[in-house]
Amino acid sequence: MIQERYKLWAENPYFDEETRAELSRLQDPKEIEDRFYTDLEFGTGGLRGILAAGRNRMNKYVVRKVTQGLADLIAEYGQRGRERGVVIAYDSRRFSPEFAREAALVLARNGIKAYLFESLRPTPELSFAVRHLHTLAGIVITASHNPKEYNGYKVYWEDGGQVPPEQANRILAKIQEREDWLGIEPLAEDEARRQKLLVMIGEEIDRAYLKKVQTLSIHPELNLKSGNKLKIIYTPLHGAGTMLVRKALAQAGFHSVFVVPEQEKPDSEFTTVPFPNPEIPSTFDLARSYALEQGADLILATDPDADRLGVAVRAGDGSYVQLTGNQAGVILMHYILGQKQALGTLPAKAAVIKTIASTDLADEVARSFKVKVENVLTGFKFIAEKVHEMEEEGWGQFQFGFEESYGYLAGTFVRDKDGIIAAVLLAEAALYYKINGGRTLLDVIEDIYTRFGYYIEDQKSFTLEGIEGKEQMAKIMHHLRSLEFREIGGIPVERIDDYEQRFGKRWETGEVSILTLPRSDVLRFSFRGGGFVMARPSGTEPKIKFYFSIKEEKREGLEETLQRVKEDILARVQEV
Template sequence: MSIQDRYRLWSENSYFDEETRLELKNIIDPQEIEERFYTDLEFGTGGLRGIIGAGTNRMNKYVIRKVTQGLAECVCDQGEEGMKRGVVIAYDSRRFSPEFALEAALVLARNGIKVYLFEALRPTPELSFAVRYLQALAGIVVTASHNPKSYNGYKVYWEDGGQVPPAKADQILARINARESWLGIETLSVEEAKQLGLLQIIGQDIDEPYLARVHELVLYPELDKQKGKDLKIVYTPLHGAGNMLVRKALAELGFSSVTVVAEQEHPDPNFTTVPYPNPEIPATFELARKYGNNLEADLLLATDPDADRLGVALRTPEGDYVQLTGNQIGIILTYYILSQKKALGILPDNAAIIKTVASTDLADQVAQYFNVRAENVLTGFKFIAEKEKEMEEGGWGSFQFGFEESYGYLAGDFVRDKDAIIASVILAEAALYYQQVEKRNFFAVLDSIYQQFGYYLEDQESLTFEGKRGKEEIALIMDSFRNLDIHEMCGILIGRVDDYEQRMGKDLRTGENYSLKLPRSNVLRYSFAEGGFVMVRPSGTEPKIKFYFSVKGATLEEAEDLLHGVKEDVMFRIAKIRAGEL
């Protein structure tokens, strides 16, 4: 069908509700119609993410229906047992999240599939836990994570609690694409689904066993119980799903001095107090800082709308707050877990950590020091979860901790995705341990790590290119970098270049080519000879191209200068590429 045929179908056919048809008929800009209908919203990296609105390239209930019908057919392929095991559905605080979740539930029920639907918003990691705990075949979470308020999304999980693996995602996509018509996908009513036993509402019956497993991860429960009240924490859920579980998890362990940012405590789909609800950006901590200053809090914690990412800011001796990077949080947690498990005599001989290739190589150095295996995977927490499963099933590694630089962390074996509740608990305990036992704060801990292994500093830049033309711009930048023969950046020699799209690497010092074992992905990584890297890749969930920077210096000042220089070098190259000069 042409763009105009699609537009006429959606704006005229009575299958689409009056609100949808009216929204489309009121569009007067032909380019807006093209953007909404030139393609279908892409089912990639285990789900969808897009701007809310009417059209095939937008997030709406009809797109939800079509995608869910594809998933339903794959569930039905597993026979009656798979249909009885069913699908768990959770959602966050975004616009239409409850409605999209219910729409998916009722499409599944229409196909005879059992559905477990959370009674209210819940974190993404709890959805992962629930799939495993209920022994369901699959899971869905309606969320756009930390994206702007205009977005929503839909992520699919499989029976191990991890995001749907590539082979299964391909099967779902094939079913979605096989259905050419947007019409005729129907739902059951809520009453009928309940009467047939196909819709079960869940909530506290999942919360309690989930929190029980979270509590098992702490290393010093008696210290937490006795001294937890002495650690002053300010917490903001950023209007999202983390509020209840983060507070409950901390309180039950003994962290009773937790103050919630009242203005950001309750769900708000417009996220009115922040530019957008991403704990990576400093603006999300603006209100928390005010609370912290008034209370002289030790820690500021922020979770994103679906509570799978955690941001942290620390109180300085001068009374201000400094936000940690995702890599710094990951290093603190890695060091704390490995060092304290070793001290307690509970670090397994085959212990392993997992991180992404976009995350700091300092973690590899720390792991090596503790004689712990470090596995590197592609960007995206699903790959960390897949590697954890591979270790578990193969019996060749005992997973201790996993992280990615974009504020995602995981410990334990009962969740297969990044988990801000788990991270909040372990981080609070680590802060308490260093405060009470070693009489130092996280700044001192980080500095001692840097002194031992080198000053690694990281940063990231993202360029946003919306729509069809944006995709072409991103492709141009990637192709140009791939074709450039780059041997240094800001005078720092590059030791290796890894092209994960070609699954080939080259050692620039020897000229040797080698194969890469990780799956094919549109990623380029330039590793500096003396430590650190630059990495470039398009985002799998947003209209962005991302650049990751990591440098290693002998001192903090040297590392800061190197980081500034490398970033300037790369941004200059991008400007020349876009101007057609490279």
Template sequence: MSFQDQYQIWSENSYFDEETRQELRQLTDQHEIEDRFYKDLEFGTGGLRGIMAAGTNRMNKYVIRKVTQGLAEYICDHGSEGMNRGVAIAYDSRRFSAEFALEAALILAKNGIKVYLFDALRPTPELSFAVRELHTLAGIVVTASHNPKAYNGYKVYWEDGGQVPPAKADEILARIEARESWLGIEPMPAAEAIGKGLLLMIGEELDNVYLSRVKELALHTQLDARYGKDLSIVYTPFHGAGNKLVRGALAEMGFSSVTVVKEQELPDPDFTTIPYPNPEIPSTFDLAREYGQKVNAELLIATDPDSDRLGVVLKDKSGEYIQLTGNQIGVLLTYYVLSQKKDLGILPENAAIIKTIASTDLADDVARYFQVKVENVLTGFKFIAEKEKEMEDGGWGKFQFGFEESYGYLAGDFVRDKDGVIASVLMAEAALYYKNVEHRSLFEVLESIYQELGYYLDSQESLTLEGHQGHDEILRIMDSLRKVELRELCGIQIVKIDDYEQRIGKNLITGESYPLLLPRSNVLRFSFVGGGFVMVRPSGTEPKIKFYFSIKADSKPVAEEVLGRVKEEVMNRISLIRAQ
């Protein structure tokens, strides 16, 4: 069916409410109409994510209905047991998140599937926990994480608490695509769903169980209880779902000197105090820095709107607040967890950490320092969770910590996704331990790691290329890079090229090729002799192509100089490709 035909159905058929039809009838730009209807919003292992508006390629209640109907049919294929185990649903503070969550719940109920719906916004990691704790067959969280306010999303989880794996996502997608018509998918009335016992509300009781498990991850409980009050922390939830649970977890452990950024404390779908609710962006910490200066805080932390990511700002030796990268946070937490467990005699012989191929090689060096196994997986925390499950099922490794460079971290075995609540607790405890026991700051600990293992400097660039044409241009850039065998950048020798689309790597020194065992993905990774890399991939959630840079050197000035040159050369190459 053409995009014009879809547009006509959506703008005229009475199945769609008057607000939707009116929105579409007011469109005059044919490019806008085409972009809204030339395809369905893509469903995959990351679920859905898109701009909220009317259309098949947008986030709206009709897209929620169709996708949830496909999920419901897949669950029904598992029989009455799967339907009775049901689905847990959570949502964040974005526009229409609560409405989309209820819409999904009532579509599932219409299919006879039991639903556990949170009574208010909750962090994404608590949804993962709920799936495991309640033994549901699946879970849904309505969130666009750290995307701009115009976006919303829908992620599906499976019974282990991890995001739905590729094979199951394909089966769900097959059921979604098998239904060509958008018409006739109606939710069960809420009162009827409640009356039939198909819609159950969950909340504080589950919060308490979750927080008790978070507290179990503490490595120095007596230190936390006695001296936690002496660590001054500023916290901001970025108008999102982390406020109550992050503060609750810190308070229960003994960290009572936590100042919340009042302007960002309450839910706000417009994120009016920040341009973009992403803790990677320095300006999002502006208010937290002001608060930090007022209370002389030693640690500034922020969680994104669904509280699965953590941003951190520390004081350097001069007292200036410095924002850490996702890699630096990951390295600090990896070092803290492994070093403390080793000192306490509780680091297992088959201990392992898991990180993504986009994350710093310094974490590999830290793990080797403690004789701990490292597993590298594709970008996306679902792959970390899958590898953790593989370890657990196979009994060949004991998961200690996992992270990705985009500010996602996890410890423990009761959540299978990145967890900003857990990361907040571990970061606070690490700051307290080094302050009170070793008499040094987290910033000084990071510097000592660099001195021991080498100075790594990491950075990212991205190009936003929207719409149908942008999608095609991203693929053309990847194809062009794939055809040219880069052997050096700025005079730095490249030792390996890993092509995860072809699932083949090549050692440029020996000329030997080798298989890549990770799932197929459109990613190219160029590894430098001695450490560091450049990696390129299309974003899985935004209309972007991303460039990852990691440089290893003997000092920060040298690393900064080399990083600047490498970035310039790579981006100049991309400009030439785009100009062709």
């Protein structure tokens, strides 16, 4: 089977000469097996993979096939579904423009209208555009913060959120129904334009989106009056954020913004950073050098598709301290809820949403404002689904959502994490605290810790690729389930939640409860008094991830306790 697939791709003239030549040069049987033993997995709303020829790689033929699956689903919605169409955006990665155009023209071949952004745009603007244009679906070509060798394809549905499980399963079924790769051809571009099946969009969507972003400011007058007093260094990390982040900050009143020149322009090689990921401290090196030179208050960094935001804050000694995703999320949530409460604009049914991988500190802060907290599975699509549920059922009014991996959202006109919105609101919070009391965001998080307890978080990932990697991850999760932890690193475990088997158990009482979140291969061990350890195989990368969160009443000893907990868990993993 593998050899047949390989032979088809290496010899059939449907595949272009470059693809056939690349495959004919392959000598390693293991590499051939890995490229053809399976199809690149369509999961958590899309797919992501290494750029190369083959069924288990990211290339234009895989883009065509997935798009055809989406087109087959849209066909079930009849002519109205075809006319509503699909909006498509892309970032600065290798082949992103080409893949976006392939998708648009495959849709056109199926008589489906495609709205294609004229140049690269952030993922959150794509989410907005789906809602603004009332399309049935959206596509964004991006691999987010992954290394330059990767690209990906994410599907959004009509509410602007990543495609929900039911629709994702229907798309997957359509993809799997079609074994034949050879009949999927894009329509010629001039013909697609002539039939008005390809419509180019851009500036008009930018204006509408930025107008909505402007409505989220809590103290717009303060921003316009004093925004120049906050000095910001911004880097788009060679990605899609540069235009909209700058415009959004400027319209809010923040004009003292310096953009890192070496990282300002799109660059698919991400030349100045090893990984274009604002979670990694070294990503801030260039921006930090400019911040030191200029005495900036704040450094902001968006990832290539500008849905994530990293933040570093000037400390009292003049150095720059990077906030974790949890810290930035808690600061933003505290600012939004606190200011709205003070102004009398916090709704009675106010609600915030966070993922189960994010800090328990957020739950404590929200409860102090008498605001409902919803915890969802890891992945921003689940936050967007919960926002939609609130609106449909009327039980809550969404104020803020975040995940620990640098994703934040306020407002409901976007249904995914949004680095542009986060940049404006964090700048506003930094300005507010600077003007009112001369405090920094570091002072704010310290005040929160003093009141609720000190939290420290960390992560550890293992990359396990290919067939063997999947088997290894399954063995690790099975082993952890078999251990029934009563304590980890000397800290008592109060509760275990197994989201695969969908039960939760409290050790002290033996009480077992049914978990209502969707089934997912996740284990979460909650400590008595706060904090947790969580294990989950990633849905988008060949990795198994471990999340650590430790709480103490005082800062002293936090690092040592975290280290003990990590060593205990990782020793169990090594047993496998």
